[in-house]
Amino acid sequence: MANPGEFKHHVVQLDGHIDLPPLRFPHTFEKHLSTSPSELSSRIASATIAIATTTSFTKASFTHAPSLQLISCLGAGCDKFDLHAAKEAGVTVTNTPAQNTSTVAEHALSLYFAVKRKIVELDVFTKEGEKWSKQGMSVMEFRGVMPRVCEEETVGIIGYGALGKRVEKMCKALDMNVLIAERKGSSTTRPGRTSFEQVLRTSTTLFLTCPLDPSTHNMLSHHELTLLSPTSILINVGRGGIVNELALATALKEGKLGGAGTDVFEHEPATKENCPLLAGDVPNLVCTPHLAWFSDRTVVGTKECVRDTIEAFVRGEPANIVVDGRRGQ
Incomplete structure (x- = not known):
């Protein structure tokens, strides 16, 4: 349990049917099965960590997320995210490799x-x-x-x-x-x-x-x-x-x-x-409708890998980095 006044991350899962295991650090959490472009700005306004795979992040998206530190992709491919803009905004992007x-x-x-x-x-x-x-x-x-x-x-x-x-x-x-x-x-x-x-x-x-x-x-x-x-x-x-x-x-x-x-x-x-x-x-x-990834092994592995990747970032030991948005990196 967090101490009074202790910083809590606000984690927002923007899409995906995968239910992640509990994150083991102080945080609040909200989940959405999908997020349209018109919904994105309000959902990431106070987020420090976003979890996504099909939700697009453009350069303009980052202007609506002043507290955002991390985008954790549920898959290996991060082509939905403007990686250059993420870097400029100081946002780290990680992926989930080799699970599917x-x-x-x-x-x-x-x-x-x-x-x-x-x-x-x-x-x-x-x-x-x-x-x-x-x-x-x-x-x-x-x-x-x-x-x-x-x-x-x-x-x-x-x-x-x-x-x-x-x-x-x-x-x-x-x-x-x-x-x-x-x-x-x-x-x-x-x-x-x-x-x-x-x-x-x-x-x-x-x-x-x-x-x-x-x-x-x-x-x-x-x-x-x-x-x-x-x-x-x-x-x-x-x-x-x-x-x-x-x-x-x-x-x-x-x-x-x-x-x-x-x-x-x-x-x-x-x-x-x-x-x-x-x-x-x-x-x-x-x-087929982009379901080649779907299997029990993929889902179990993705859950564990995403949780571990997010927790590593929070500890200051980021893993599976696609873009390192930390200042000075």
Whole structure:
């Protein structure tokens, strides 16, 4: 229990369905399942610590939070936060790394198999209840493109952090050939890497497992997608905005890409109004609503990691730092 007059942090969880374990320092706490831009300023007005993952912090946001010291991100990616503005405002930003790596990698492979084996279309075909008996074998659902088996795949991975490495391990276990892409535009190629454009030209399936930052925004657009084989598959479990969505929708509609699966979108929640991929006429596309992270292991690990990260900051021993906003740092 805090002594009279003892400083108490005001902790505000701005979004997320995760219930954190009790923080072991004097504080007050409030939780919101989501926070809109119009609600943000009032909710952080007296906050010293904010917990968020999908709530956007712009430069203007920090002017409404004079007491804010820390933003603790519930995930690994902090692309919703203006990190330069946080630094200028003296706000430290931390993340929650490596808690969902296995889960997201499994989801990436799930999307791959769903696209390749037409799982969604064949589920609809079967449950319709009439087509099977009328048409016999439903190979027509593959539209003349016979799927490859895993041993025939050359997988390209763009983004070779913990997630990319996990996807690599799983693909190799399935006897796929794996190429790790060098950074786009790099003049040199590191040992064990393949040039960015060569990966695009060679891959039969491409996994995007990189974060979103200025160097990866629209990294794959119309030109890059033309380098892929018209029978290749693109899977994005990195971040929305890495692939130009209009370019991807166009490539799929024009038959210049075999299929795609994505769990992430440039604007979330994605709607038909803000996402060309959801227009209704985009074929060979499997989408999920940014839930690749969800598993029991992820939730338990995230709870513990966020609590430990916040408590370390309060002790003056910050961990998992993305931006160190402490003066003099």
